[in-house]
Amino acid sequence: MYMKKILRFVLLLLGSLLLLSAAAMVPLMTALKPLTIEAGESLPEPAAFSRFPFLTFALDGEVAPQIADTSVPGEYEITLRVMGIPYQTVLTISDTVSPAVEAVARSCFLGEELEIGDFVRVKDVTQTTLSYVFPPDFSLPGEQIVEICAVDLGGNQTLAEVPLTVWGISLDVTVEAGTSPEDVFAQIVDAVAGDVIWEDAAEQFDLHQPGEQDVPFLLDGREVVMHLTVVDTVAPHATVQMVSVLRGGSAEPTDFLRSIHDMTDVTVSFAELPDFSNPGLKTVHLRLTDAAGNVTELSASARVYAAPAVCTLEMGTFTPESLREFLLCGEKLTLDDTQIAHPTPGEVKLSLITPRGEELMQTVIFTDSYPPVGRPQNRTVYFGETLEARAFVAYAADSTSLTMTYTDGNIPDFEEVGAHSVSVTLTDMGGNTLELTAQLTVLPDTEPPVIYGAENKVIYLGETVSYLRGVSAWDNCDQSVEVKVDSSKVRIRQVGEYSVTYTATDRSGNVAEKTVTLSVREANFDSLNAIADEILQSILRDGMTEVQRARAIYDWVEANMSYTAYADKTDYVAAAFYGFRNKRGDCFVYYAMSRVLLTRAGFENLEIQRNIPNKPHFWNLVKVDGNWYHFDTCPHYAAHPLDAFLLTDREVREYSENHVADYYSFDASLYPATP
Numbered sequence: 001m002y003m004k005k006i007l008r009f010v011l012l013l014l015g016s017l018l019l020l021s022a023a024a025m026v027p028l029m030t031a032l033k034p035l036t037i038e039a040g041e042s043l044p045e046p047a048a049f050s051r052f053p054f055l056t057f058a059l060d061g062e063v064a065p066q067i068a069d070t071s072v073p074g075e076y077e078i079t080l081r082v083m084g085i086p087y088q089t090v091l092t093i094s095d096t097v098s099p100a101v102e103a104v105a106r107s108c109f110l111g112e113e114l115e116i117g118d119f120v121r122v123k124d125v126t127q128t129t130l131s132y133v134f135p136p137d138f139s140l141p142g143e144q145i146v147e148i149c150a151v152d153l154g155g156n157q158t159l160a161e162v163p164l165t166v167w168g169i170s171l172d173v174t175v176e177a178g179t180s181p182e183d184v185f186a187q188i189v190d191a192v193a194g195d196v197i198w199e200d201a202a203e204q205f206d207l208h209q210p211g212e213q214d215v216p217f218l219l220d221g222r223e224v225v226m227h228l229t230v231v232d233t234v235a236p237h238a239t240v241q242m243v244s245v246l247r248g249g250s251a252e253p254t255d256f257l258r259s260i261h262d263m264t265d266v267t268v269s270f271a272e273l274p275d276f277s278n279p280g281l282k283t284v285h286l287r288l289t290d291a292a293g294n295v296t297e298l299s300a301s302a303r304v305y306a307a308p309a310v311c312t313l314e315m316g317t318f319t320p321e322s323l324r325e326f327l328l329c330g331e332k333l334t335l336d337d338t339q340i341a342h343p344t345p346g347e348v349k350l351s352l353i354t355p356r357g358e359e360l361m362q363t364v365i366f367t368d369s370y371p372p373v374g375r376p377q378n379r380t381v382y383f384g385e386t387l388e389a390r391a392f393v394a395y396a397a398d399s400t401s402l403t404m405t406y407t408d409g410n411i412p413d414f415e416e417v418g419a420h421s422v423s424v425t426l427t428d429m430g431g432n433t434l435e436l437t438a439q440l441t442v443l444p445d446t447e448p449p450v451i452y453g454a455e456n457k458v459i460y461l462g463e464t465v466s467y468l469r470g471v472s473a474w475d476n477c478d479q480s481v482e483v484k485v486d487s488s489k490v491r492i493r494q495v496g497e498y499s500v501t502y503t504a505t506d507r508s509g510n511v512a513e514k515t516v517t518l519s520v521r522e523a524n525f526d527s528l529n530a531i532a533d534e535i536l537q538s539i540l541r542d543g544m545t546e547v548q549r550a551r552a553i554y555d556w557v558e559a560n561m562s563y564t565a566y567a568d569k570t571d572y573v574a575a576a577f578y579g580f581r582n583k584r585g586d587c588f589v590y591y592a593m594s595r596v597l598l599t600r601a602g603f604e605n606l607e608i609q610r611n612i613p614n615k616p617h618f619w620n621l622v623k624v625d626g627n628w629y630h631f632d633t634c635p636h637y638a639a640h641p642l643d644a645f646l647l648t649d650r651e652v653r654e655y656s657e658n659h660v661a662d663y664y665s666f667d668a669s670l671y672p673a674t675p
């Protein structure tokens, strides 16, 4: 704006001066005057340089564009044009105002260097140079006055006295490892007047590892960096302890130290490798080195026991006593015998306890290097009979237990009649083997099974029959064989004599066959029932419980009967008549009378018989209070008396096991179970 204004003015003057120039030739050399301004003032207008008020309109040109900024004192040539002709004059910029200086009191750490500009705030139009009159001594703790001189470009000077406090502590801090952050900062906090905030920094530096690190913290809000050097000048110390070792064993260097004290990490090593190959008391040299390399050497003792740390023993070469002696070598060490009670090939770790209660681990390797010895034996079997591999071994011995298998899993064919070569492999626990060869002879089976318990039977119209109850078959080879029954000829609702055929076939096809007669009869139960009812009337009373009623029947049969042989075991009606009339009979008669009395008294009941061939025994099962029980009125052997009234399966089994073998042997699958 300023320049445009001048330009417009000059164009106006140009025309006017062209007219005037000839007439008025003023001595223009003196038309311009020099000017002086104070630094910082604005540049004068061109007109200000005119000596003559009427010439002001004829001046043009630029006033020293190179000094647009008036902050630099000096004399500057100014060229202006009067009516197009250039003339020169001088503009003087002077600085006569001294700098304004404000002192800034400072504090610093010992050795911390502050800049000179940190001590003052200076205001001056011109550039100011600072210099010390009394420079600070940053190495001198305490308060001091620093004197600073500020000189501006006009040569004006201002002096300032600034108080400086040098705290008696440096930011280069060296501490012993293990010092706490509180202790590190306590010195700073004590020496410094100001708020020190260091807790955030404390989380980030490590006072246990020697080395240097920068730790920034806040002092009155400004970040200050402490150069922290952590040193470890103290060698570790430790307390030693004696260590027990097995012969040839080892121990860790740290085993010999009860406790280690140092502020940095300590590594422990043997100063020289100890030799534990012979029993006795040994001195062990230990070297403790901390993180700074400080070393402490210590001596400790090792008690080396004669018992070996590692040993190998062949199975079968020791007895329990000699094994114990071998392992302990006479040392007073405690070994729990259960650990070596059943040695087997392989490695076992034994725990040995010293008299001082230390546990020492002993490694024992049991080996089985020798194969088994043995002798084969030939075997002869009937067709269908099978044998385990061990059946072909007459004798075998080894220091470890043996497994006996058919070699390569080749089981002989027991269903091929004739002679076979059989190979059996004996393997010990060490994996050693012995192969034996024997001969197997398979004989043909020509003997049929034997059928037991298939007897003639009598039933009465309205009754049912269980053909297979009490019937079994036994074969010389197959042992128990299934019995089949053909009862197709029986007309159970029609009085008559019918053939029932039982067959049993063994695996060789030998067949046993037995045909019995089932008689279906029409009985006149009236007289039998009348006899029973008369007895029941004399022994039963109103209000008796079921148990009391059953007991009355049991007691009546037992009291009124005596035991004699009785041949027929087929017709219970005939047997009951016989018993009631003659007051004697065998177990079948007792069973038959009990059956009639129980039935007439309203008890559900079943026949039950022993399943031992050629040793028949009959008794009753009766349902009392909703449960089945054994009910046997027939007398037992005098030496083994039994009140066989309402007995459970468990109770009759106990009698058979502990008193009379197989007395109550029966096929439980055919009868209801008792409680």
Ligand SMILES: [Ca+2]
Residues within 6 Å of the ligand: 095, 096, 097, 098, 099, 124, 125, 126, 152, 153, 154, 156
């Ligand atoms: Ca000045």
Ligand SMILES: [Ca+2]
Residues within 6 Å of the ligand: 232, 233, 234, 235, 236, 262, 263, 264, 290, 291, 292, 294
């Ligand atoms: Ca140390």
Ligand SMILES: [Ca+2]
Residues within 6 Å of the ligand: 368, 369, 370, 371, 372, 398, 399, 400, 428, 429, 430, 432
């Ligand atoms: Ca062996």
Ligand SMILES: [Ca+2]
Residues within 6 Å of the ligand: 445, 446, 447, 448, 449, 475, 476, 477, 478, 506, 508, 510
């Ligand atoms: Ca047979």
